[in-house]
Amino acid sequence: MTSANVPLQAPGHDGDGLCGRRIVLGVSGSIAAYKALAIASEMAAAGALIDVVLTDAAAALVTPLAFQAIVHRPVVHRLGDPSGPMGMDHVAHAHTAEALVVAPATAHVIARLALGLADDALTTTALACRAPLVVAPAMEPDMWTHPATQAHVATLTARGAVFVGPDDGRMASGKHGQGRLADPAVVVDHVRAVLGHGGPLTGRKVVVSAGPTREPIDPVRYLSNHSSGRMGYAVARAVRDRGADVVLISGPVDLAPPAAMTVVAVETARDMLDAVLTHAATADAVVMSAAVADHRPIEAAAIKLKRSAADLALALTPNPDILIALGAEFPRWSEDKRGRPYVRVGFAAETHDLVAHARDKLARKSVDLIVANPVPETFGGRNSSATFVTPDAVAPLGERSKDGVASAIADWIAQRLADML
Ligand SMILES: Cc1cc2nc3c(=O)[nH]c(=O)nc-3n(C[C@H](O)[C@H](O)[C@H](O)COP(=O)(O)O)c2cc1C
Structure with missing residues (x-):
């Protein structure tokens, strides 16, 4: 390529790092689960192929159908559902994922990820998955600051997980503190950064x-x-x-x-x-x-210039x-x-x-x-x-x-x- 040649880009996505990438979006049972729809939507708009895996608690808050309508792919909710996409292979998504994004991540799911439990579709996928893990917690501030949660966060961070948030602000309960899910655009920005690892620069x-x-x-x-x-x-x-x-x-x-x-x-x-x-x-x-x-x-000037009728140069x-x-x-x-x-x-x-x-x-x-x-x-x-x-x-x-x-x-x-x- 000569020096001024302009490299070709994927049409419609402006060379977006998410275009054509396979992402597993794990959604757990936080009241912020509805915001995962915005995360899925932003990644889908950028051209990512998204496999959504919901915990039972998440599916009680937001329907699998809502995610399916956004990502245009079957959504996984239950392990062992013979008609579901994981009916044949319970770790199928783990092996195709280029990144596993858990957003929102409950205190419960963070604990299970840290301990390596595999008792539902999301944690089974996570345990079998070697792709980078991005975790966006959302929970009451008292749950977030609990030493048990912080110990699990430290364990996952030491293993290379990237934590995004939680942010300070007003919680669904009306309390204020650290525990709000990070802004969906910020979560997606972190996913792009993680996918860039190993790129040409x-x-x-x-x-x-x-x-x-x-x-x-x-x-x-x-x-x-x-x-x-x-x-x-x-x-x-x-x-x-x-x-x-x-x-x-x-x-x-x-x-x-x-x-x-x-x-x-x-x-x-x-x-x-x-x-x-x-x-x-x-x-x-x-x-x-x-x-x-x-x-x-x-x-x-050290002090504010005063209005005057004279010209000022x-x-x-x-x-x-x-x-x-x-x-x-x-x-x-x-x-x-x-x-x-x-x-x-x-x-x-x-x-x-x-x-x-x-x-x-x-x-x-x-x-x-x-x-x-x-x-x-x-x-x-x-x-x-x-x-x-x-x-x-x-x-x-x-x-x-x-x-x-x-x-x-x-x-x-x-x-x-x-x-x-
Ligand atoms: C309405 C509602 C909102 C909840 N919001 C949260 C939350 O924001 N963060 C959290 O850690 N747990 C929250 N919980 C509790 C979890 O749903 C509960 O710990 C559950 O076992 C989590 O399961 P999962 O991690 O498999 O999704 C909420 C529960 C209910 C009923």
């Missing part, structure tokens, strides 16, 4: 910057821009879902932190520069997708250019540019002459790929019509979702690192 560290920066004018005002951070967050997820260890350096955005990565929150361009230089030293690749303010007020000074600073701190040390970070990706957001500006950036900033985006239409939206610009090629991606663009970037980085071996 396994063992690689990728640093991604995202969002705007804020440059203070006084204690209550700042200069900033319309960047939503969506593109950078999508890139961070896409490289994580290919197995990378990710450090996401984020300006202030209105987005939930993605699962299973280190998120470093920064405000100003100078904070972002410090964080990037700190983490880039050991990175294999950097993707600088943040919309860093080009200028900042020379001096932020703000004196601005340029901020450091992070990619140029990165190049100075970590020079490329040979013709084939093998200096850490080995692969450097920048973004260009331009209102005009997109490709010409991207080419200029490529050369000046010594990066391997510029993802050129037209603005303002890219800001805040879910889609983008990006163009990949490398020293020897220009490849328009066409209109895609930001997740689709992010997948293409992640595949490009993986290919580039593989080519360097």
Whole structure:
């Protein structure tokens, strides 16, 4: 593949790591069992093949038919049901699963998983299953904090299980505390991360910057821009879902932190520069997708500026250019540019002459790929019509979702690192 070639993706799913993957969703008897419908629905929409296994207590709360209507596959409820999908082979799903997700997980099911009991369809499947286990507990806070439950959680964690939540908040009983099922989207985000283990970026560290920066004018005002951070967050997820260890350096955005990565929150361009230089030293690749303010007020006022009838002129000074600073701190040390970070990706957001500006950036900033985006239409939206610009090629991606663009970037980085071996 030549460097600007855009890798193909599964149609309709934007290269989603869940597409075509076999997941067993175990549902136990928590009042939060109805939220497992949302988890199943989100994974099904992403193209996953989901086998749902319900405990008896779960089936008393939510019908197997409701799950079946969402996943379009037979749902397992009872062991030994001759007409059910496990009638022939009681561990059939254990051997096809690429991940076993227990959500919600009751105190009772967590105890049975930890002890290795196999007294129903879900625990029998779990005991025979060697795929990664994701557990999303939901229970009254007193059940969660009980030493017995905590001991079982420690046992399962030591065996490699990934726990998601429980969250703090209001319980169905009306009490407040830690015990709420994690948000379905967060559970699914963790499943994607787990499925990424062993992917083409396994063992690689990728640093991604995202969002705007804020440059203070006084204690209550700042200069900033319309960047939503969506593109950078999508890139961070896409490289994580290919197995990378990710450090996401984020300006202030209105987005939930993605699962299973280190998120470093920064405000100003100078904070972002410090964080990037700190983490880039050991990175294999950097993707600088943040919309860093080009200028900042020379001096932020110590107290709030007062309204006045007179004109107010703000004196601005340029901020450091992070990619140029990165190049100075970590020079490329040979013709084939093998200096850490080995692969450097920048973004260009331009209102005009997109490709010409991207080419200029490529050369000046010594990066391997510029993802050129037209603005303002890219800001805040879910889609983008990006163009990949490398020293020897220009490849328009066409209109895609930001997740689709992010997948293409992640595949490009993986290919580039593989080519360097
Ligand atoms: C309405 C209702 C809600 C319940 N919610 C929870 C819960 O959120 N978490 C929990 O651990 N147990 C909860 N229980 C208790 C479990 O259903 C009970 O421990 C059961 O044995 C769990 O079986 P299972 O783990 O096989 O699904 C609830 C019970 C009822 C009747």
